[in-house]
Amino acid sequence: MFSKPEYQNERILGGITGGISASVHGGWACLSRRKKKPGSQGRHIFRSEKRPTEFDKKMLLWTGRFKKEEDIPPLLSVEVLKAAQNQMRIRICYIMMALTLLGCVAMVISGKQAAKREDTLLKINTEKKAKWRLERQLEQESAAGKTE
Template sequence: MIFNMIRGPRAAFGTLIGQVRRGVMTTGSRRLCSKPQEGPSAPQAQRLGFKVPGYRPSEWDKKMLLWSGRFKTAEQIPEFVSFEMIDAARNRARVKACYVMMALTIIACIAIAVSGKQAAGRHENLTSQNMEKKARWREEAQREKEEATALAEKAQ
């Protein structure tokens, strides 16, 4: 590598790139390539793949299994079920909940539109409501002012 530096920066860079591509470039004790390591860690990875054969569903999971239509009654649910079955039931219940929320949203939008049309037919709008409210406030303020002046005159 030092010899390549003597020849010039281009030659050194080209050699460096070639070494990295071949996977032989080393820096200290580390290699720059990403080859899978073989050794004592491989058998340990195989042991970590142990899978529990079943999953004990909670009360909420049982409700999800019933609501998704997987089982008809709570007594039919076995003590242990696969996690995939629980996951599928949750996904199905999630989709049903989304459908219910969509339907409620559409119903609410239609109800608001009908209510707005009825209010427009009665000539109710925000501008007239605000003007009425401000007129009431002015009247109350005027009354309070008159009461304050009347109390001040009595006090003298």
């Protein structure tokens, strides 16, 4: 009775949209995701290669992706550059964590040494304010001496 398939005007947009098919079913447009077969490659219409900048080249060397700058090809895939950026981001995070930890340990050690010397913030602030009061008093006396 029905010779046409249920989904009549079906088109696969494989390479561009990654396996999404568009179809018209009963006058309504439908989008559905199709599973790719193992080993099948989608068509790559857009070029996913980029010329690496000087900073990109240094980053690729620092991450160990290439040994020498001469080994770096003129065009690299975006995935290779993103992977190198992620590695550098992770390394920088590790360095920042280590520096933060070292700073915390240094502050604890210096705080303990200050406690042994009985250098407290309260003592330092009272000495500083006493010095400022003395300076202000000397200024007022010298100003009073000039007016007479």
